């Protein structure tokens with residue numbers, strides 16, 4: 001059903017609109033949202049799909065609702081190259097879930113429309129340059145209009161954000177972490193095929209490295225968290241972690257950038273961000289939560305059970321890093337994704353069977369001090385805590401679960417969240433029940449071990 005919109009008429013107010021619902025990921029987001037539409041305990045009572053091609057949107061809705069009958073969900077036409085169409089969407093909805101990427105090319109107009117109109121915004125972006133640019137350009141405006149803009153509400157970067165917080169919470173004073181390293185292991189009993197748009201984002205991201213560096217140089221310096229102990233040593237390029245059975249190589253990932261932004265915001269707001277209209281109990285709860293979170297140096301590594309798997313990651317990384325620097329190289333990478341990613345990414349994306357067979361484990365190895373009352377000047381970390389976040393396939397299953405749960409929290413607990421502004425997900429959703437909700441939807445958080453380490 002395509003909705004005819006006349007802006008002069010009073011417009012229907014949707015709880016949320018999924019923009020880019022016809023994409024590979026968007027249609028899985030529709031499927032996940034339908035599970036919560038008009039369920040008695042759910043705040044999601046009305047939903048619309050939006051994009052530039054109504055026929056593809058209708059097909060996506062049919063796919064997502066199968067085997068149930070087609071639900072009467074309006075389909076709205078909007079194009080990210082047409083700001084007026086985005087303003088119209090914003091005026092009709094409390095919240096936009098943006099699944100249109102690559103975000104560095106197509107996302108800014110959507111953030112602009114939301115922050116200008118006061119509509120809330122969540123997306124599944126994993127592109128650091130886009131997120132930081134949006135913060136610089138739209139944070140003030142979004143605070144003023146009351147638009148909450150949160151990027152990276154997907155596999156990038158919620159498991160990393162909630163995962164480091166979960167590890168951090170295990171350090172009970174006077175113990176505190178110095179470093180938390182995340183090791184990501186993508187698993188499947190079939191061949192793993194990644195999300196093409198994510199590969200495309202990584203390729204285009206190489207061209208943005210300079211812009212990101214320039215953006216960081218030009219903006220005012222922000223607070224740095226105080227972390228006990230000295231900066232951890234760099235370590236070898238490839239390491240083998242016996243405890244978790246993985247070889248690993250450092251990954252230039254969005255996760256570390258996002259976690260760093262949350263840590264910065266937390267340093268500036270040690271009790272977290274005040275909600276727009278919190279009850280006194282909620283204020284206490286929020287402050288109690290953030291008092292348990294201790295900052296640590298954070299990084300992400302990509303893990304594999306075999307050394308050969310790691311060499312494959314390094315070769316793909318070198319192809320992207322070297323060829324991504326110029327236009328011809330980028331064209332080649334995007335034209336022949338399967339060849340340059342050694343079969344990891346292809347334009348068609350994975351089949352439903354491949355999606356079902358895949359899963360992830362993200363291990364967090366925290367190293368720190370059992371007693372921070374003892375001077376850490378010359379001390380080496382003497383304690384190690386290992387935790388793990390585990391869940392289904394990352395791009396099409398975990399990402400929609402996370403995005404939809406963030407949306408449901410936003411719809412039901414808006415008063416507990418900041419009035420507006422551009423923020424990373426950890427600082428906005430950290431003190432909510434997001435971790436519990438993810439657990440109920442198949443993403444688990446476990447404490448694996450707490451051990452003394454010999455100096």
Ligand SMILES: NC(=O)c1ccc[n+]([C@@H]2O[C@H](COP(=O)([O-])OP(=O)(O)OC[C@H]3O[C@@H](n4cnc5c(N)ncnc54)[C@H](OP(=O)(O)O)[C@@H]3O)[C@@H](O)[C@H]2O)c1
Nearest residue numbers: 020022023024025053079080100101124154155156197198
């Ligand atoms: N955070 C994570 O872990 C995670 C996971 C998965 C995906 N992602 C990101 O999500 C984004 C989408 O991925 P995908 O695999 O779904 O990509 P995709 O299949 O290419 O889908 C892109 C969507 O954007 C729409 N679109 C493109 N240009 C548009 C425009 N000018 N106006 C309105 N809509 C437009 C497309 O509409 P048409 O159907 O009309 O072409 C389609 O619905 C990518 O940036 C990807 O990196 C992130």
